[in-house]
Amino acid sequence: QVQLVESGGGLVQPGGSLRLSCAASGFTLDYYAIGWFRQAPGKEREGVSCISSSDGSTYYADSAKGRFAISRDNAKNTVYLHMNSLKPEDTAVYYCAAGLPGSRCSRYEYDFWGQGTQVTVSS
Numbered sequence: 001q002v003q004l005v006e007s008g009g010g011l012v013q014p015g016g017s018l019r020l021s022c023a024a025s026g027f028t029l030d031y032y033a034i035g036w037f038r039q040a041p042g043k044e045r046e047g048v049s050c051i052s053s054s055d056g057s058t059y060y061a062d063s064a065k066g067r068f069a070i071s072r073d074n075a076k077n078t079v080y081l082h083m084n085s086l087k088p089e090d091t092a093v094y095y096c097a098a099g100l101p102g103s104r105c106s107r108y109e110y111d112f113w114g115q116g117t118q119v120t121v122s123s
Contacts, residue, residue: 002026002112006096009117012086020081020117022096030074033103035110036081038092038119045095049081050105059105063089086121093118 008020022034035050049070050059058070069082079096094117097110 004096004098004112004114006094006114006117009094009119011120011122013123014087014121016086016121017082017084018086018119020083020094020096020119022079022081022114024077024098028074029072029077029079029098031101032098033101033110034070034072034079035097035099035103035105035107036070036079036094037097037107037110038090038094039116040092043092045107047105047107048094050103051079053101061105083119086119088121091119091121 003025005023008018012018031053033050033053036048037045038048039045048061048064049068051070051072067085072079096114098112099110103109
């Protein structure tokens with residue numbers, strides 16, 4: 001079965017950290033651009049961070065720069081999003097998605113999505 005499965009979400013206090021995982025089954029991730037997106041209630045889904053398939057170049061939204069880091073472990077067929085210094089405004093459902101090589105970090109360019117994992121930042 002071809003699927004992406006996110007994990008690692010949860011409830012964390014402001015200033016805390018989480019590591020989200022995006023594990024692929026049924027296909028290999030290393031061919032694809034992989035993105036992390038998030039959607040808060042009443043808001044559009046936005047790109048948080050993306051990593052290319054070719055040279056491993058990365059993109060971060062302004063809100064994520066300096067706090068989040070995306071990485072991929074091709075041996076484990078998994079992409080991670082390390083999130084530090086979390087803020088209440090980071091609260092959202094986080095999705096990973098796969099796109100063709102060269103995809104920009106826009107939800108319109110990613111075709112295959114996981115089911116999402118909830119991240120809640122609250123004291």
